[in-house]
Amino acid sequence: MVSRVRGMGEREFADVLRAAIQARGLGLERIRERLLAQGVSVSLATLSYWQSGRSRPERRDSLAAVELLEAVLEVPNGTLSASLGPPRRRGRWLSTVPDRPELAAYWPRPDAVEEAVSGVDIRWDERLTRISQHDRVFIGPDRGERAYHSRQVLRAEADGPDRWVVIMHLDEHDRPLPEIRPLRHCRLGRTVRRPADGLLVAELLFDRPLRKGETVITEHELVNVPPYPPATNYERKFRLPVREFVLELCFEPGQVPASCVGFSQLDDEDELVRPVDVEAEVHGVVLNFGPGRYGFRWTWPE
Template identity: 85%
Template sequence: MGEREFAEVLRAAIQARGLGLERIRERLLVQGVSVSMATLSYWQSGRSRPERRDSLAAVALLEEVLEVPAGYLSASLGPPRPRGRWLSTVPDRPDVAAYWPRPGAVEAAVREVDIRWDERLTRISQHDRVFIGADRGERSYHSRQVLRAEAAGPDRWVVIMHLDEHDRPLPDIWPLRHCSLGRTVRRPEDGLLVAELLFDRPLRKGETVITEHELVNVAPYPPATNYERKFRLPVREFVLEVCFDPDMLPAACTAFSQLDEGAEQARAVDVAPEVHDVVLNFGPGRHGFRWSWE
């Protein structure tokens, strides 16, 4: 049996038990296991399956919650999926929309672009610089990344950007170095911009590329209280800078991280015109800053 069989067995067990995913998640938490709603949803839909050690441990407790015999769910998993170097070091690769507030909207938007090369590119370095104006609005952000091809053929990188305020105009995207703009999907009603950044040419296996692009907002600027980068696959180095107007600094600033299904870790940082943080060998997960003005 394999991934589809596991999903079918899990769905049947959930239906027979009559519990919603939130109730299941709460009961797992009581037993000290944290599994997100998105992960449970992906498991029962067949989009992903448990393979990591902690995920398999969660399945054993899930069998208790659903009141099925021990080994009933795990027996349907079958052998691990084939893994190669280009598949990354993460056995359970989160879905492309896993860390977004409205996964369905993101999944619909990315279907209009080509994301087939995403898992064949290793994230070596990502450096984001975010610029906040004196009006407390997000003006722009500049992104530089270093990627390595783990198979021959990758020719693009897909950018996904979300605005919390759906009444604000979506930003303009400008390719700056070693890339050009491909297909672009703009969905202002969802606050979503998805765009392909096409490399100068397809990469050979083992080859690296350095790209830079910029997202520039237009007035009225979206109010800025946070910025985070979501990593579906690991990155070796992530550098994040937030640049505030010297005459309008926030009252407090916090750096935060959340690795995959783990608890969020947060710490206060000193307020300054420029704050930055660096994380190494990070992901899957999200990392960023949040700040308050009063």
């Protein structure tokens, strides 16, 4: 088993928070309710991660929540924030993002995503540099999303990374969740299926743990079952930057959209939209992208 190595600032924050919670005698649910009463939503999973040292607050909204948390726990102002220390650095590429979004930042229901990923191991997420990601989306003649094929190249920034976590969300929650199939250099680990939230979370385990500086190329696919989700959009969310992202839409000949736009949104910036020529295959390429979201939206002829 590979143990997680945490930075001094992270240990201090977790230790200080845990001691403050114990001294105050409040459960995480009560703490969450008191924060919510002041207009700040922090999930139970996030609070649990913070006190265990699994993650720490880094985004502006999270740091604002820490200030309110000090009041809820009745500790002097600055007690928790001072224990955070400087932003973590995770290698040459990841260190360019000092204020990294939290795991569920770009999802429509962050709390549901955080609760789902609590059932898998995400400890290595920030120790893997996203060198390349290539997604292919296959749309059937019935205008439904049939499958998604993903190829990625990752580099370890520390000894030990042994898995990649996939998060899939369906807009229509009454549809069956897709099946995930490992294809190259990975096998399926733990999976969390939450049909009511349209969420699938799965671990893809590498052939072996990586050493610092090693790269791995993995491929997997997500295959939908009938009734297929209506295909009107696809996007990839990047919590951490990717050096290259390629996105392909593969339509059936004779069944192409009436119009299509590409969109991108970097963290805390306005969404950018551009028209795209409609063909049987539509693709987009971005370099040094993220944190943020990138994808396509399209409409079908009536």
